[in-house]
Every structure is written in C-alpha cells, then in structure tokens.
Amino acid sequence: MLDSCLIITAALFGAAVIYLKNFFTVPSIKPKPDIHKKDYKKDVVYLYQMKRLKNCPNLSPFCMKIEILCRIFKIPYEIITCTSERSRNGLVPFVELNGEHIADSDLIEMRLRSHFKIPSLPTELETQSVALSKFADHHLFFVLIRFKIAVDEFYKTIIEIIGLPTFLNFLLMPLLKAIIGKNVYNKCQGAIGDFELSELDEILHRDLRIVENTLAKKKFLFGEEITAADATVFSQLATVYYPFRNHISDVLEKDFPKLLEYCERVRHEVYPKDFTM
C-alpha cells in the first residue's frame, strides 16, 4: 500500500515537473537537420517538395512557387519528391543549396534572389510586389484552403499523394478529415479568424478583386514580363483551380474570368508542355 502511494506521488511529481518545465520554456526554432544531398552540385537548387499531381504540378502553393521561381529566373534546380523528409519547421518546401538547408518559401525566395543576383523591380513596384505576395501567402492562402478542405476530393488527392490504397478510402477519408481537416481549420482560425462559408465567400471575393485590380489590363501582375509576384499569386490560384473542382472553380469561372485567363497565360509561359502529365 505504502509502495503504491510512493509510486503514484513520484509519478505525479514527475508529471508536474515536466509540465512546469514546458510551461516556462521559451519557444525557439529547431536546429537545422543534416542535408540529404551529400554529393550536391555547386549552385544547383535541390527542391524538396510534395509528389506531383497528374493535372497540376503540385497541391502545395508554396512548393509550386519555388519551382516557378527557378523556372522564370533560369536557376538550375532538381526536384526531390519528399516522403517523410520535412524542413526544420516540419513543412515542405525546403531547399538545399551548396550544402545549406533553407526552410520556408519566403526565406528560400530571398536567398535565391540574392545568391543568383536576380534584379528587383524599381523600388515602388518591388514594394507593391512584396506586399501583394505576402497578402497572397498569408491571407488569400487561408481563405482558399478553407474551401479546399470542404470537398472530399482534397482528401482523395492527399491519399493519392501519400500512396495509400484507395480501396481503404471509406476508412481513410474520415480519418484524414479528423486529422488534416481539423488541423488546417485551426490554423486558418488562428491566421485570419473564424467565419461561416458565406462570410468567407465575401472575403474571397474581396481578395480576388485585389488581385484582379492589380492585374488590370496588364499581361502579368507587374507588366509585360513575368515576375516573382506572379509565381506566388498564380501558385495560390492554380493549386485550388486545377487539381479538382470546388467552390473556387465556380467563383473564378462566374465572377473572375479575367483571372482565369491570367492563370492560363502564366501556365503556358512557365509550363509550356509539362503542366499536366
């Protein structure tokens, strides 16, 4: 009896110490993982990303953005399809460049632009371009993904990417909805707030109007030449429009045909032959 009391007290004390240690630990970034590509070629970007889809180069707008940046700026790159590999932040994409692990598409873009000496736009346009890109990655993305996770095709596509057997869909679908669906929903709530789908639709229209007004009558967002902002904004729109139908497909077709024409323009410019496979 005394023994079991001592064990329970020790266990409770241990749990309290662990809880308090975690409570008072200031969060900090994890160390960089070892690089995977040991026999790398100098100045080649090794881009770790999700598996390609048949009808769109990627389901992740952040992975697609980096591939497009490499293509438009003629940066030599090699794609490495991730299975379990993740960045120091637990996400994809990440790159390895000359033996360095670089995580997060924002930082990757900055590093690539400085390493490969990619010229910026004139100051005023560059400022607008960065602001529009951040709006796309940190606001529009969350609005779009709320609609993306609302359809079964999203989870079916994830099952295909992971390579799980489709005959198990009846079990996997509710599981993925419970894990990934909830996780994404919570992230959206933290990033942009919580909204009913009808309210979110108003926000979606306002956000797409911002992109449409920036584009105006131009070929690309900042003129006749494709730029980094096109890589970011197009990737956000393309990864919800091309993989499978959802509410955004209807909205783009009905209310924003000019944005769809723009998507087709970027698609032909960047992936003249290999958008689908």
Ligand SMILES: N[C@@H](CCC(=O)N[C@@H](CS)C(=O)NCC(=O)O)C(=O)O
């Ligand atoms: N801020 C990050 C966002 C990257 C991100 O959210 N990646 C998602 C895919 S869209 C991810 O890796 N999710 C977890 C996973 O796939 O394991 C960036 O710009 O790279």
